[in-house]
Amino acid sequence: MKLFVGLDVSSFDIKVCLLNGEGEKLRSFTVPNDLPxxxxxxxxxxxxxxxxxxxxxxxxxESTSVYSFHPSMFLHNDEALRALGTEVLVMNPKQISNFKKSYSDMDKTDEIDAFVIADYLRFGRLPMSVVKESQYVALQQLTRSRYQLIHQVTKEKQHFLQHLSFKCNTFKEEVDSSVFGNAMMELFFEKFSLEELAHMPLEDLAAFLQEKGKNRFGDPESIAKSIQKAVRSSYRLDKVVEDSIDIILGTTIEVIRTLQKQVKEIDKAIERIMAGLTQTLITIPGIGPVFTAGIIAEIGQIERFDDETKIAKYAGLYWRKHQSGRFTADDTSLSRNGNQYLRYYLVEAANSVRRHVPEYQAYYAKKYKEVPKHQHKRALVLTARKLVRLVDALLRNHQVYTPKRSVNE
Known part of the structure; x- marks a missing residue:
């Protein structure tokens, strides 16, 4: 017997349709979207x-974020269903929507959607994604949260720089030191006025920087001189405006530090999960633990994918073909579909790997020279596509990275 079960999941219920191998509806019903x-x-x-x-x-x-997560994991991990060789598949809603267009005489109802999903399973010709094992799901939640936190940190830093320009408009041009180092952050956190900084004894300002920078400045006096030069050449604000800017800078510093602390806590949790996973991506020069965890979390068990082309398509690292008759377009756009997180980690990893591995550096340079526009973006995405083959080979064959001829890509 062949049985195909289509589930249309919402926040409060699950519409169910059971079809046999011939497409006959055996049963349809609705259950609450909860454990019972x-x-x-x-x-x-x-x-x-x-x-x-x-x-x-x-x-x-269909993949509907948190709504589909619990029922898919419950059914995937159920021992009675596993004993029957059950496959639980989470699918792209766009694929189901396109498939449904062939049923032109159907209305849009949840019961019909459940039938369409079951029928889609019965045909089984389009790509589907099996749910991940628990450790990969846990890792994915952490890496995606880290991704969001990093973007929040970036946004807060931009907010800080904008208001720093109000307080001291020449600071970034005159001071050759990171604004976001601990010493500089403490300098603005203390809410010194420009006049106070301008008239502070040079040795006192240098000592302040050295103390807050934990003695990491090679020449604190030179940095102190550049700060005072920036302060003296900057526009002055009314005191009421400067006080408001100081408050904004201080609160932004607190937000940045809080977010950075949260990132460190998540990094520790990621490290604990990664220690229990068998993977060899970390052996690739330049890929690092952050990119490794992000890629592993989104791919999950490598057996979910038939080959590296399926991984590339899942990440959205492919170009649509545009062909009509004898005409084939040369300039086609990158697909906007796919897993944005996996694409992000693969592209960022490729950008790092190309700086450490001569083979990838040469490949990037070759692709960079092939076109007159969008050179870096195109070359980097193509390098990421090449990296997918290496990622697939290492994970599928449990290999560590070795030079090109030693790895069976």
Whole structure:
């Protein structure tokens, strides 16, 4: 017997449709989207296949963020369903939407959507993604949260620089030191006025920087001189305006430090999970633990993908073909579909790897010279596409990175 179960999931319920191998509807019903409802769904599936010889049992649902997460993991991890060789598949809603267009006489209802998902499973010709094991799901939650925190830090730093220009408009041009180093942050956190900084004894300002910078400045006096030069050449603000800017700078510094502290906590949790996973990507020069964790989290178990082309498509690292008759377009755009997080980590990793591995450096340079525009972006994405082959080979074959001829890509 072949059984295909389509689930249309919302925040409060799950519409269910069961089809056999011939496309006949065996049953349709609705259960709540909670633990008792999922248990009822599981029991209904087991009842349907009771005393039957099962050849295929597939359960499919669209990827709808948190709504689909719990039912998919419950059904995937259920021992009774696993004993029947059940596959739980999470699918791209756009694929289901396109597939549904072939049913031109159907209305838009949740019950019909569940039928379409089950029928899509029955045809099974389009790519689908099996749910991940728990450790990859946990890692993904952490790496995605880290991704969001880093973007928040970047946004807050831009906010800080904008208001720093109000307080001291020549600071960034005159001072050859990171604004976001601990010493500089402490300098603005103390809310010194420009007049106070301008008239502070040079040795006192240098000592302040050296203390707050934990003696990491090679020449604190030179930095102190450049700060006072910037302060003396900057416009002056009314005191009421300068006080408001000082408050904004101080609160922004606190936000940045809080976010950075949270990133460190997440990094520790990521490190603990990565220690329990067998992977060899960290052996690639330049890839580092952050990019490794991000790539592993989004790919999950490598067996989810037939080959490296499926990984590239999942990440959106492919170009659509534009062909009509004998005409084939040379300039086509990168797909906007795919997993944005995996694409981000692969592209950023490729940018780092090309600086450490001569083969990737040469490949990037070759692709850079091939076109007159969008050179860096195009070359970097193509380098990321090349990196996918290496990632697939190392994970699938459990290899460590060695020079080109030693790795079977």
């Amino acid at each position: 409802g999922a248990t009822e769904l599981r029991d209904a599936i087991l009842e349907c296949v009771d005393d039957q010889e099962i050849h295929t049992l597939k359960i499919g649902l």
